[in-house]
Amino acid sequence: MIDLNTQAKNTWCPGCTNFLILSAFKNVLNELFSTGLNKDNVVMTAGIGCHGKIADYVNINSFISLHGREVATATGIKLANPKLTVVAFAGDGDAYAEGIEHLVHAAKRNSNITLLVHNNQVFGLTTGQVTPTSVKGYKGRSTPFGSVEEPLNPLSVLLSSGATFVARTYAGNLQEMQVIMKKAIQHKGFSVVDILQPCISFKDTREYFKERVCELEKNYPTDKLDMALVEVRSNGDKIPCGIFYQVQKPIFEDSF
Ligand SMILES: Cc1ncc(C[n+]2csc(CCOP(=O)(O)OP(=O)(O)O)c2C)c(N)n1
Numbered sequence: 001m002i003d004l005n006t007q008a009k010n011t012w013c014p015g016c017t018n019f020l021i022l023s024a025f026k027n028v029l030n031e032l033f034s035t036g037l038n039k040d041n042v043v044m045t046a047g048i049g050c051h052g053k054i055a056d057y058v059n060i061n062s063f064i065s066l067h068g069r070e071v072a073t074a075t076g077i078k079l080a081n082p083k084l085t086v087v088a089f090a091g092d093g094d095a096y097a098e099g100i101e102h103l104v105h106a107a108k109r110n111s112n113i114t115l116l117v118h119n120n121q122v123f124g125l126t127t128g129q130v131t132p133t134s135v136k137g138y139k140g141r142s143t144p145f146g147s148v149e150e151p152l153n154p155l156s157v158l159l160s161s162g163a164t165f166v167a168r169t170y171a172g173n174l175q176e177m178q179v180i181m182k183k184a185i186q187h188k189g190f191s192v193v194d195i196l197q198p199c200i201s202f203k204d205t206r207e208y209f210k211e212r213v214c215e216l217e218k219n220y221p222t223d224k225l226d227m228a229l230v231e232v233r234s235n236g237d238k239i240p241c242g243i244f245y246q247v248q249k250p251i252f253e254d255s256f
């Protein structure tokens with residue numbers, strides 16, 4: 001077991017579900033180290049926001065980018081040195097608002113990187129403004145009378161853009177989150193995990209998700225794009241989590 005803790009003081013709100021993502025990532029890294037991955041060959045990038053602080057709390061190579069630029073940075077790092085394992089951490093505001101153009105193109109290119117999105121449905125660090133995934137009616141700093149927009153479905157956008165590994169998980173289910181995170185990192189190609197991550201200070205969705213998240217069926221076929229699009233768009237009482245889609249396609253860095 002490698003000690004991945006750092007000296008940095010953790011400034012997340014006490015009880016924030018980001019702590020679970022941090023634990024899951026450190027556990028997954030240690031599992032990967034025990035099967036041969038070299039710590040020096042791992043790089044994490046992060047955007048700006050509460051999520052971005054995660055780079056301060058893991059003792060590996062890291063690069064905190066501009067807001068919404070963690071995917072562009074990760075793509076560049078991987079292209080410059082393809083032997084590195086590159087994992088980008090983003091917020092929902094970060095990835096799906098400021099950075100969405102980079103996201104779409106990274107998925108289209110099938111860059112061999114992993115993106116983990118802390119989707120808390122708010123701009124957390126700046127105290128609760130609306131983001132593309134905020135629910136209709138959400139009342140926050142920038143929408144005091146309630147958001148009038150329908151939320152974006154990021155996984156539908158990513159599937160349509162060409163991502164070759166698309167998954168959703170819930171930060172409250174640590175074991176499942178770890179399994180999916182590890183498979184995403186091991187996937188050869190652009191992998192993305194939308195992590196439902198309640199922000200307990202500005203949008204506490206813990207009860208909401210606890211009642212609704214469910215696993216995909218055991219025999220769900222992960223190579224059917226049409227089926228994945230239907231599943232990620234499902235809008236019922238339950239919120240399916242798991243790997244919706246995984247296929248092998250030529251990788252950007254190999255073809256470049
Ligand atoms: C280009 C740019 N726009 C706006 C900001 C201000 N800003 C800093 S953090 C943040 C919110 C981040 O929200 P999100 O990406 O969802 O991450 P969270 O804090 O929720 O983890 C914003 C708007 C900035 N730093 N840079």
Ligand code: SF4
Nearest residue numbers: 013016050124199200
């Ligand atoms: S504002 Fe929300 S996301 Fe940010 S640390 Fe606090 S609880 Fe976590």
Ligand SMILES: [Mg+2]
Nearest residue numbers: 091092122124
């Ligand atoms: Mg957010």
